[in-house]
Amino acid sequence: MTSAKTSATPTSADTRADAPPLVEIRGLSYSRNGRPILDGVDLRIPRGKVTAIMGPSGTGKTTLLKLISGQLEPDAGTVLVDGQDVNRLGRKELYRLRTRMGMLFQSGALLTDLDVFENVAFPLREHTRLPEPLLRKLVLMKLEAVGLRGAARLMPSQLSGGMARRVALARAVALDPMMIMYDEPFTGQDPISMGVLVALIRQLNDASGLTSIVVSHDVDETASIADYIYIIANGKVMCQGAPGAIAAETSAWVRQFMDGLPDGPVHFHYPAAPLEQDLFGDAAGVAAITAADVADGEAR
Numbered sequence: 001m002t003s004a005k006t007s008a009t010p011t012s013a014d015t016r017a018d019a020p021p022l023v024e025i026r027g028l029s030y031s032r033n034g035r036p037i038l039d040g041v042d043l044r045i046p047r048g049k050v051t052a053i054m055g056p057s058g059t060g061k062t063t064l065l066k067l068i069s070g071q072l073e074p075d076a077g078t079v080l081v082d083g084q085d086v087n088r089l090g091r092k093e094l095y096r097l098r099t100r101m102g103m104l105f106q107s108g109a110l111l112t113d114l115d116v117f118e119n120v121a122f123p124l125r126e127h128t129r130l131p132e133p134l135l136r137k138l139v140l141m142k143l144e145a146v147g148l149r150g151a152a153r154l155m156p157s158q159l160s161g162g163m164a165r166r167v168a169l170a171r172a173v174a175l176d177p178m179m180i181m182y183d184e185p186f187t188g189q190d191p192i193s194m195g196v197l198v199a200l201i202r203q204l205n206d207a208s209g210l211t212s213i214v215v216s217h218d219v220d221e222t223a224s225i226a227d228y229i230y231i232i233a234n235g236k237v238m239c240q241g242a243p244g245a246i247a248a249e250t251s252a253w254v255r256q257f258m259d260g261l262p263d264g265p266v267h268f269h270y271p272a273a274p275l276e277q278d279l280f281g282d283a284a285g286v287a288a289i290t291a292a293d294v295a296d297g298e299a300r
């Protein structure tokens, strides 16, 4: 008799190569005040993996996370999360789905009048009716996972920036979400804290069977833990691939972004008249920069 092969955990079953992605985005467009931010973006976030979304400042990465969590509504396209179209869900269903999405935003401050323990306990008290002894165990386990069980009774004002970010991370995973979205998790961290956070994101992802989306400008750190990278610019996916493939990519645009080169297809200089003309010509030279010059400069 042959026994059917069963997976040890639901997570290992979900991460099969043929499993549908946890997040699937098709033809997503979004504009603000008539200005297109995202323009026909297609993207797949596989289960159990760390997917990085990178791109220049102001290119719509945070906007994309807000569209995934249903905080914003797209002009066109669909966002499927765990098979559910977030823009077709009723309020209650969307709320329920959101409790399964952990978020760690750069500005995700801790509640200053609650200690570390109570900050992590907060979502559990809000969304569950767990008996106190069980809640206590869960909070301590989450704090243990980020290395801060010993800091449970400290107040946020007594924490370093890196510790505060780790407490926020413990709080973000308190409800055991299926996925976690990080928006610039390394900003303002010293190299040691950054190294700790980088390792922690990968560790939490793998140990808890999470799916992680990391939006970051920190190219090397992010590439070091990502399974797959999307680079977004001008409202579109400019490039995508495994970190090795992106590292081997030769396009001038991708090289400028990944290698942090000050000049390239994205210009260092805002379009201007020749320097000699500005310095030694008449003042009209400055006024002579027309809207057409600017448009031409941006198109180059």
Ligand SMILES: Nc1ncnc2c1ncn2[C@@H]1O[C@H](COP(=O)(O)OP(=O)(O)OP(=O)(O)O)[C@@H](O)[C@H]1O
Binding pocket: 032, 037, 055, 056, 057, 058, 059, 060, 061, 062, 063, 064
């Ligand atoms: N509330 C808002 N009102 C109007 N415009 C906005 C608002 N929020 C964002 N934008 C604009 O939308 C565009 C995309 O912003 P978004 O924050 O998504 O970019 P980003 O890629 O995350 O940038 P960064 O890397 O600097 O955080 C930017 O041009 C920004 O100015």
